[in-house]
Amino acid sequence: MHEPNVFKAEPTAITVEKGKTYAWCTCGLSQKNPFCDGHHKTIEGMPFKSLKFIAEEDGEVWLCNCKHTKNPPFCDGTHRQFKK
Numbered sequence: 805m806h807e808p809n810v811f812k813a814e815p816t817a818i819t820v821e822k823g824k825t826y827a828w829c830t831c832g833l834s835q836k837n838p839f840c841d842g843h844h845k846t847i848e849g850m851p852f853k854s855l856k857f858i859a860e861e862d863g864e865v866w867l868c869n870c871k872h873t874k875n876p877p878f879c880d881g882t883h884r885q886f887k888k
């Protein structure tokens with residue numbers, strides 16, 4: 805498995821707190837998307853692991869669920885290619 809799973813072809817708006825650390829799912833298999841639930845650890849050879857980021861300010865951010873964004877963990881519109 806070298807491509808992440810497309811969990812959903814749209815982002816999720818999340819309210820974050822400045823200074824708090826979040827773990828964004830990169831494999832697309834977490835049931836807590838857009839956040840990591842540790843699912844990647846259950847698959848042997850899984851090349852993905854969570855991406856931790858610290859919120860720079862209080863407010864709303866749009867986190868990628870398609871896992872193909874070029875600006876992780878944030879949505880950059882790449883998900884449009886997965887919409888049917």
Ligand code: FES
Nearest residue numbers: 868869870879883
């Ligand atoms: S949800 Fe992945 S780029 Fe928008």
